[in-house]
Amino acid sequence: MDNRVSADSAANAFERARFTGTASEYFGIWIVNVLLTIVTLGIYSAWAKVRRNRYFYGNTALLGRSFEYHATGKQIFIGRVIVFAFIVVANILAAIHPLFSVVTTILVLIALPWLIVRGLRFNARVTSYRNVRFDFIGTAGGAFVSVLLGSLVAFLSLGLLAPFASRWLNRYIFNNLRYGDRPFQTDPKIGALYGALLVPALMVVLGGVMLVGLLILMFVVDPGGGGSIEEVALLGAIYLSLFGLFIIYGLAGLIYRAAVHNIVWSSTQIDGRHVLRSDLSRARYAWIAISNVVVTVLTLGLMRPWAAVRLARYVTEHTAIRIEGEIGEVFTQFQASGAAISSEYMSMEGIDFGF
Numbered sequence: 001m002d003n004r005v006s007a008d009s010a011a012n013a014f015e016r017a018r019f020t021g022t023a024s025e026y027f028g029i030w031i032v033n034v035l036l037t038i039v040t041l042g043i044y045s046a047w048a049k050v051r052r053n054r055y056f057y058g059n060t061a062l063l064g065r066s067f068e069y070h071a072t073g074k075q076i077f078i079g080r081v082i083v084f085a086f087i088v089v090a091n092i093l094a095a096i097h098p099l100f101s102v103v104t105t106i107l108v109l110i111a112l113p114w115l116i117v118r119g120l121r122f123n124a125r126v127t128s129y130r131n132v133r134f135d136f137i138g139t140a141g142g143a144f145v146s147v148l149l150g151s152l153v154a155f156l157s158l159g160l161l162a163p164f165a166s167r168w169l170n171r172y173i174f175n176n177l178r179y180g181d182r183p184f185q186t187d188p189k190i191g192a193l194y195g196a197l198l199v200p201a202l203m204v205v206l207g208g209v210m211l212v213g214l215l216i217l218m219f220v221v222d223p224g225g226g227g228s229i230e231e232v233a234l235l236g237a238i239y240l241s242l243f244g245l246f247i248i249y250g251l252a253g254l255i256y257r258a259a260v261h262n263i264v265w266s267s268t269q270i271d272g273r274h275v276l277r278s279d280l281s282r283a284r285y286a287w288i289a290i291s292n293v294v295v296t297v298l299t300l301g302l303m304r305p306w307a308a309v310r311l312a313r314y315v316t317e318h319t320a321i322r323i324e325g326e327i328g329e330v331f332t333q334f335q336a337s338g339a340a341i342s343s344e345y346m347s348m349e350g351i352d353f354g355f
Contacts, residue, residue: 047073
């Protein structure tokens with residue numbers, strides 16, 4: 001599909017996003033960020049995040065225009081100082097008296113949803129497209145249910161209720177997201193999300209059965225641990241099995257994540273009529289993520305810029321939008337609602353939970 005789009009692109013057709021960055025360009029930004037962060041004992045990481053995001057946002061283009069990231073290093077630094085100070089105070093109180101640890105735990109549970117909301121709102125408001133800011137209007141109560149309670153339900157059910165948690169989380173994020181004053185809406189179907197879980201669940205079950213069978217076979221062959229060599233071999237087999245299970249679980253998680261991404265984005269609309277689409281290949285996404293980790297580890301981190309650009313390009317170029325109506329006219333209407341938000345973000349601290 002041709003990624004280019006002209007001013008009079010045909011309406012009612014999906015247009016893919018593009019990523020124009022390169023690994024060599026980002027390497028220059030990344031290496032400076034790493035060195036300055038080390039020299040400043042981590043303080044510069046807030047400004048490093050700004051430089052990184054401005055590069056990636058600025059190289060993500062949709063309908064011929066790029067996104068922009070407006071946060072400053074000072075905002076993010078203040079946000080991190082607030083969170084760090086809270087953690088320090090909580091630990092000091094817990095050290096003074098054990099009863100305070102209960103109090104601080106309760107305070108953390110109360111504060112965490114609020115921090116999540118502040119992070120989502122901050123990241124939305126410092127992001128713009130065609131001079132129109134995004135916004136997030138979710139509440140702390142919604143964050144508690146969709147993020148904390150949803151994660152707990154997925155964990156306690158051993159993943160069986162993960163599709164419900166995915167639905168709660170993505171409905172909370174997208175249905176509270178705004179582009180200017182225009183709402184996003186999404187309603188991923190629970191049946192489709194369980195369909196996304198099928199392959200990862202089979203991988204975990206079959207992989208677990210095979211690894212447990214291998215361990216049982218080792219015990220059958222050498223039930224008493226006939227000597228030191230056999231004991232070492234058995235111990236090695238146990239660790240190898242646990243590592244194998246970890247790999248299978250991670251691979252299944254990546255495949256589930258890609259499938260959910262497709263389902264959620266493809267069920268999302270902006271202003272009730274402009275439709276998004278994602279068509280990631282689950283196998284390709286998992287391969288890119290895993291091979292990125294392997295290459296980054298083998299090169300002691302030096303290939304991290306290449307890995308980040310590679311993943312960003314793949315995800316971006318498998319995302320598309322269909323605008324209902326003439327593009328210029330539609331975005332002129334959007335721009336009329338963008339000014340109100342931009343004046344508010346300057347006073348926000350940069351508590352960051354991603355966007």
